[in-house]
Structures are given as C-alpha cells and as structure tokens.
Amino acid sequence: MAITAGGRPVLLGTAALLVIDVTGGLLAVSSDVNTWGEAWGSSALLAAxxxxxxxxxxxxxxxxxxxxxPVGLVAAGVLALACLVSAISGFFDGGLANDELSGGLVAWQVFLLTATAVVGVLAIVRVRQLWRSR
Known part of the structure; x- marks a missing residue:
C-alpha cells in the first residue's frame, strides 16, 4: 500500500529527524564528546x-x-508517545548541562529535542486523522 497524503508529514518529519540524529552523532564524534561506538548508543549526547x-x-x-x-493508528500513537517522552526527558536528563558540550553543541541538543517534539506532534495529528477515518 502506498503512503497516503495525510501520512506524508509524519514520514517526512521522521526522515528529517533521522538525518538530524545521524548528523548529531557525527558532530559528537568530531567534537570528541562521543566515540564511534557511543555516538548512537545509550550514552549518545547529540543523537538518539x-x-x-x-x-x-x-x-x-x-x-x-x-x-x-488500526495498525497505523497504534503506530502513530506509539511514535507520538516515544517522541514526546524522549523530548521532555531530554530537557531534564542533565545532558544540556554536560561540561563536555560547547554552546554550539548544546544548541544542537535543543534543536534535536525540538525536532523530536515536532515529530511527536505530527504523529498526534496522524492519530487524529486515522481515528476519524475508522
């Protein structure tokens, strides 16, 4: 089945978020705040x-x-929850105050968290669309 017009925003937003995550990991490695093994792992500072x-x-x-x-509805709901919890926790997990991060890298973290929240909101919009079409 093809991607629907209503589903495009959440898919494009997530694709952009993934590019931001990959870029953040590369920034972390090039700035020596994460190793290659850490940059996209549980101790990642600038990427999911x-x-x-x-x-x-x-x-x-x-x-x-x-x-x-029903599958799309559940998937959109889980995506919304995951993104919004991730974005909120990112502001409280201490990463923004990490001494290893320069001002520019802290700004990148805020950008990443904002992009994650935007994808969460797009997923909520998708939940509403799919709920109405049931």
Missing part, C-alpha cells in the same frame, strides 16, 4: 540511540500507510 532511530522509522512508515488503519 540507533534502536530508537530504527523504531521511529518503522513506526512512521506504518503510521503513514492507511492499508490497515
């Missing part, structure tokens, strides 16, 4: 962990399709 990135991609793809609305 790789398993989260994969989950976000799969959930966004499922949410963007309208072949089986």
């Amino acid at each position: 962990p790789l398993p989260m990135m994969v989950a976000q991609a799969i959930l966004a793809w499922l949410a963007a399709r309208n072949a089986r609305p």
Whole structure:
C-alpha cells in the first residue's frame, strides 16, 4: 500500500529527524564528546540511540500507510508517545548541562529535542486523522 497524503508529514518529519540524529552523532564524534561506538548508543549526547532511530522509522512508515488503519493508528500513537517522552526527558536528563558540550553543541541538543517534539506532534495529528477515518 502506498503512503497516503495525510501520512506524508509524519514520514517526512521522521526522515528529517533521522538525518538530524545521524548528523548529531557525527558532530559528537568530531567534537570528541562521543566515540564511534557511543555516538548512537545509550550514552549518545547529540543523537538518539540507533534502536530508537530504527523504531521511529518503522513506526512512521506504518503510521503513514492507511492499508490497515488500526495498525497505523497504534503506530502513530506509539511514535507520538516515544517522541514526546524522549523530548521532555531530554530537557531534564542533565545532558544540556554536560561540561563536555560547547554552546554550539548544546544548541544542537535543543534543536534535536525540538525536532523530536515536532515529530511527536505530527504523529498526534496522524492519530487524529486515522481515528476519524475508522
């Protein structure tokens, strides 16, 4: 089944978020705040962990399709919850106050958290669309 017009925003937003995550990991490595093994792992400072990135991609793809609305509805709901919890926790986990991060890298973290929140909001919009089409 093809991606629906209503599903495109959440899919494109997630794709942009994944680019931001990859770029953040590269910034972390080049700035010596993470190693290659840490940059997309549980101790990543400027990117989401790789398993989260994969989950976000799969959930966004499922949410963007309208072949089986219950599947898309659940996927969009889980994506919204994951992104919003991640964004909120990112402001309180101490990462923004990490002494290893320059002002520019802290700004990158804020950008990443904001992008994550935006994808969460797009996923909520998708939940509403799919809920109404049931």
